[in-house]
Amino acid sequence: MKKHYDDDGLALHTDLYQINMIQTYWQDQIHNRKAVFELFFRKMPFGNGYAVFAGLEKALSYLQKFAFTSSDIEYLRSEMSYPEEFLSYLEKLKFTGTVKSMEEGELVFANEPLIRIEATLAEAQLVETALLNIVNYQTLIATKASRIKQVIGDEQALEFGSRRAQEMDAAIWGARAAFIGGFDATSNVRAGKMFGIPVAGTHAHAMVQAYKDEYIAFHKYAESHLDCVFLVDTYDTLKSGVPNAIRVAKELGDKINFKGIRLDSGDLAYLSKEARRMLDVAGFTKAKITASSDLDEYTIMNLKAQGARIDTWGIGTKLITAYEQPALGAVYKLVAIENESGELTNTIKISANPEKVTTPGLKRVYRIINTMNGKAEGEYIAMDDENPGAEERLKMFDPVHTYISKFITCFEARELQIPVIVNGEMVYELPELQDIQKKLERNLDELWSEYKRSLHPEKYPVDLSQKCWDTKMRCIEEVKAKVSEGFNDK
Numbered sequence: 087m088k089k090h091y092d093d094d095g096l097a098l099h100t101d102l103y104q105i106n107m108i109q110t111y112w113q114d115q116i117h118n119r120k121a122v123f124e125l126f127f128r129k130m131p132f133g134n135g136y137a138v139f140a141g142l143e144k145a146l147s148y149l150q151k152f153a154f155t156s157s158d159i160e161y162l163r164s165e166m167s168y169p170e171e172f173l174s175y176l177e178k179l180k181f182t183g184t185v186k187s188m189e190e191g192e193l194v195f196a197n198e199p200l201i202r203i204e205a206t207l208a209e210a211q212l213v214e215t216a217l218l219n220i221v222n223y224q225t226l227i228a229t230k231a232s233r234i235k236q237v238i239g240d241e242q243a244l245e246f247g248s249r250r251a252q253e254m255d256a257a258i259w260g261a262r263a264a265f266i267g268g269f270d271a272t273s274n275v276r277a278g279k280m281f282g283i284p285v286a287g288t289h290a291h292a293m294v295q296a297y298k299d300e301y302i303a304f305h306k307y308a309e310s311h312l313d314c315v316f317l318v319d320t321y322d323t324l325k326s327g328v329p330n331a332i333r334v335a336k337e338l339g340d341k342i343n344f345k346g347i348r349l350d351s352g353d354l355a356y357l358s359k360e361a362r363r364m365l366d367v368a369g370f371t372k373a374k375i376t377a378s379s380d381l382d383e384y385t386i387m388n389l390k391a392q393g394a395r396i397d398t399w400g401i402g403t404k405l406i407t408a409y410e411q412p413a414l415g416a417v418y419k420l421v422a423i424e425n426e427s428g429e430l431t432n433t434i435k436i437s438a439n440p441e442k443v444t445t446p447g448l449k450r451v452y453r454i455i456n457t458m459n460g461k462a463e464g465e466y467i468a469m470d471d472e473n474p475g476a477e478e479r480l481k482m483f484d485p486v487h488t489y490i491s492k493f494i495t496c497f498e499a500r501e502l503q504i505p506v507i508v509n510g511e512m513v514y515e516l517p518e519l520q521d522i523q524k525k526l527e528r529n530l531d532e533l534w535s536e537y538k539r540s541l542h543p544e545k546y547p548v549d550l551s552q553k554c555w556d557t558k559m560r561c562i563e564e565v566k567a568k569v570s571e572g573f574n575d576k
């Protein structure tokens with residue numbers, strides 16, 4: 087049996103190969119060379135036209151606290167064969183780099199850098215796994231939530247996923263990501279405490295089963311709570327649940343705030359219409375109908391098309407687990423590295439698939455806003471020293487199918503990545519979660535509806551500047567030449 091150690095830090099929340107690579111760099115004394123990595127994903131999740139960036143708050147907390155604890159070092163010493171001097175080096179390591187990032191609630195697209203890390207090779211490499219772990223999950227859930235909220239519209243969206251989430255962290259940070267994506271509340275009380283998200287909920291079947299009598303259960307609940315939403319499907323929704331809810335609401339009158347009922351099984355369209363009719367006839371026209379039961383954007387759209395009378399939607403499993411696409415697939419790639427003369431040089435990763443070839447060098451990401459109509463024309467990725475905002479006529483072209491191009495004259499080039507950590511110091515003031523949600527709403531207003539529809543949206547342009555494209559082509563040519571010469575005979 088292995089000895090157990092305190093779980094008192096996050097530096098070992100990494101893949102073994104990262105530490106092994108650092109050992110190589112350290113032994114070769116290149117570990118302190120400056121390196122630049124970019125984090126991005128290659129394919130839009132859920133076939134959606136946009137994604138919603140989330141995860142920065144947790145990523146910043148991780149980078150700020152990055153350190154190997156004594157028990158981490160003790161573990162590495164006893165379980166691995168790292169040299170003692172290497173362990174002493176790790177023990178002193180902190181994150182001292184500079185980070186530029188998209189803000190949470192920003193719209194993001196495939197093949198644009200979301201986060202740029204400039205640090206020593208060792209530091210930048212070591213943080214890869216944790217950063218991907220955080221951003222991959224939170225961005226996926228914020229995107230799924232936004233997709234669902236687009237279909238729900240102004241009605242209430244409640245996040246009910248904790249019981250089905252892939253463990254506790256996923257429930258908590260998923261609830262936060264769902265709120266960023268536009269949800270109104272969560273059922274997770276801890277998420278409410280931690281992030282200030284409104285907390286909401288009804289009651290479970292267990293309460294009705296515990297009393298073995300629906301009427302008594304509703305009555306008891308009403309005696310102990312002012313706000314009441316009764317779950318009406320434990321025995322028979324229309325013959326027993328709704329009539330019992332109405333009976334208790336009538337009996338208790340002004341003593342309670344009868345907010346409505348929840349449907350959790352059966353034909354939700356039919357049952358909601360019938361329940362609405364029964365509530366209205368009984369005079370409870372303001373009582374709301376909540377529905378839950380394996381809902382997602384597809385079932386919600388379908389229920390709406392059937393004329394379902396649902397006011398509040400409770401969504402769990404399919405949101406919190408990103409059911410139909412469990413991974414965003416974001417990657418972290420080296421784009422520049424300092425050489426032995428101290429100059430930063432571009433690096434590239436070639437792939438047989440042109441869309442997988444990385445874009446080398448230090449770059450900036452701009453959203454090109456057409457100032458005539460306030461709408462986004464596309465993303466424009468330029469080299470660090472370019473200033474697209476100063477151009478009178480900006481050429482935007484597709485980096486793979488270069489003949490697809492357009493010229494823009496009246497535009498604003500809005501830079502999307504902002505400095506969040508400079509030389510290890512946090513320079514970013516974390517926004518309130520409510521403001522992140524509002525930021526997403528503003529961003530979505532700038533997006534044409536063609537990019538927002540849930541089925542087969544138009545592909546939003548993510549273009550490279552001419553200089554960026556030329557740099558990439560030059561790097562590809564250089565690598566091709568080296569390959570044909572034979573890398574080692576140069």
Ligand SMILES: Nc1ncnc2c1ncn2[C@@H]1O[C@H](COP(=O)(O)OP(=O)(O)OP(=O)(O)O)[C@@H](O)[C@H]1O
Pocket residue numbers: 350351352353354355356378379380381385388389392
């Ligand atoms: N009118 C409807 N049109 C389309 N889908 C519906 C409609 N009503 C319910 N659904 C969906 O159909 C699925 C029904 O799930 P399921 O067959 O597991 O039964 P259930 O009614 O939830 O019962 P139980 O919870 O007792 O298993 C859910 O995903 C639900 O959201």
Ligand SMILES: O=P(O)(O)OC[C@H]1O[C@H](OP(=O)(O)OP(=O)(O)O)[C@H](O)[C@@H]1O
Pocket residue numbers: 246247249250290291350378379380381400401402403404
């Ligand atoms: O369906 P979801 O989108 O995941 O929403 C959350 C579900 O959690 C609860 O069910 P519970 O765990 O009691 O099980 P149930 O499926 O038997 O209702 C609730 O009644 C919803 O059905």
Ligand SMILES: O=C(O)c1cccnc1
Pocket residue numbers: 246247273286287288289348378400402
């Ligand atoms: O409050 C609810 O109704 C609720 C909470 C979590 C999961 N399902 C339902």
